Amino acid sequence: MSSPRLGHPHLGLGVGLRSRHYAHILREEPAVDWFEIISENYMDSQGRPRYVLDQIAERYPIVMHGVSLSIGSADSLNWDYLDRLKKLAVGVNARWVSDHLCWTGIAGKNTHDLLPVPLTEETLSHVADRVRIVQDILERPLVLENPSSYVTFACSTMPEWEFLSRLCEQTDCGLLLDVNNVYVSAYNHDFDPEEYIDSVPHDRIVQVHLAGHTNMGTHCIDTHDGRVIDPVWALYQRLHQHTSGVSTLLEWDANIPEFPIVHAEVLKAKQYTEALPTASKTSFAGESDASGREEAAQTVLPHPAVMVAAEVE
Numbered sequence: 001m002s003s004p005r006l007g008h009p010h011l012g013l014g015v016g017l018r019s020r021h022y023a024h025i026l027r028e029e030p031a032v033d034w035f036e037i038i039s040e041n042y043m044d045s046q047g048r049p050r051y052v053l054d055q056i057a058e059r060y061p062i063v064m065h066g067v068s069l070s071i072g073s074a075d076s077l078n079w080d081y082l083d084r085l086k087k088l089a090v091g092v093n094a095r096w097v098s099d100h101l102c103w104t105g106i107a108g109k110n111t112h113d114l115l116p117v118p119l120t121e122e123t124l125s126h127v128a129d130r131v132r133i134v135q136d137i138l139e140r141p142l143v144l145e146n147p148s149s150y151v152t153f154a155c156s157t158m159p160e161w162e163f164l165s166r167l168c169e170q171t172d173c174g175l176l177l178d179v180n181n182v183y184v185s186a187y188n189h190d191f192d193p194e195e196y197i198d199s200v201p202h203d204r205i206v207q208v209h210l211a212g213h214t215n216m217g218t219h220c221i222d223t224h225d226g227r228v229i230d231p232v233w234a235l236y237q238r239l240h241q242h243t244s245g246v247s248t249l250l251e252w253d254a255n256i257p258e259f260p261i262v263h264a265e266v267l268k269a270k271q272y273t274e275a276l277p278t279a280s281k282t283s284f285a286g287e288s289d290a291s292g293r294e295e296a297a298q299t300v301l302p303h304p305a306v307m308v309a310a311e312v313e
């Protein structure tokens with residue numbers, strides 16, 4: 001049994017670092033606890049993004065979050081990518097390195113999407129082997145995030161929380177639990193998000209993600225373009241009662257407002273943790289803002305991987 005959070009500290013409430021906030025952060029030095037960066041936006045850059053990041057890394061803890069590891073792919077691992085990932089982790093003193101339980105391409109083609117894997121014994125064995133290799137190369141535990149998904153596989157034989165639990169057990173990797181992704185996938189695939197929250201291995205959770213999404217009525221899309229909705233906060237509160245506190249980060253990747261608004265959104269987490277009121281029943285059956293669904297249906301949505309395209313400079 002590993003120590004809680006794999007021995008990582010509870011960093012507090014963090015914000016995803018986005019280029020539109022660079023000037024504000026450098027000028028104002030806001031009292032945010034930590035930042036998460038999208039690894040790919042800085043791996044190849046020795047220009048302004050890296051220059052800014054190095055200054056921010058001197059003042060705040062940095063965590064790395066990648067979107068290109070493709071741990072579930074049948075392609076061989078990208079050794080060059082892993083080498084550059086490791087160099088960046090060392091360079092910014094990353095507290096930990098995360099990516100997603102997904103695959104992003106095949107035959108050398110990158111879809112720039114986070115695609116779900118079949119939840120089978122064969123996939124578990126395949127992914128576990130690759131996680132071990134990645135951890136050996138990075139010389140640190142890998143932290144993997146539950147993805148949001150829009151399709152499932154008829155051949156899957158276990159729920160996602162079981163797949164992740166067994167993966168953590170077999171490889172000693174950590175878990176980045178995206179509570180919004182649990183909500184989105186539960187809505188799209190009609191599973192119980194509370195059972196998911198209750199069943200994941202809580203001592204393996206190194207980090208939590210929160211984000212907004214877009215409800216299209218028939219399905220939810222993980223757009224990261226707005227505030228966290230109340231049912232997701234309720235799941236977060238439920239999770240907190242299992243973990244007693246874990247580093248929490250807000251992702252806001254499209255229609256990004258000024259930094260104080262983004263920061264204020266993640267600070268709402270204190271309402272659900274410090275007072276620790278009795279967990280309210282998650283109103284999962286429907287979101288409260290029904291009119292928002294109609295509004296959303298007419299909205300041009302950002303691509304789910306917008307944080308990469310928009311951030312690469």
Ligand SMILES: [Fe+2]
Pocket residue numbers: 145178181209251
């Ligand atoms: Fe996330």
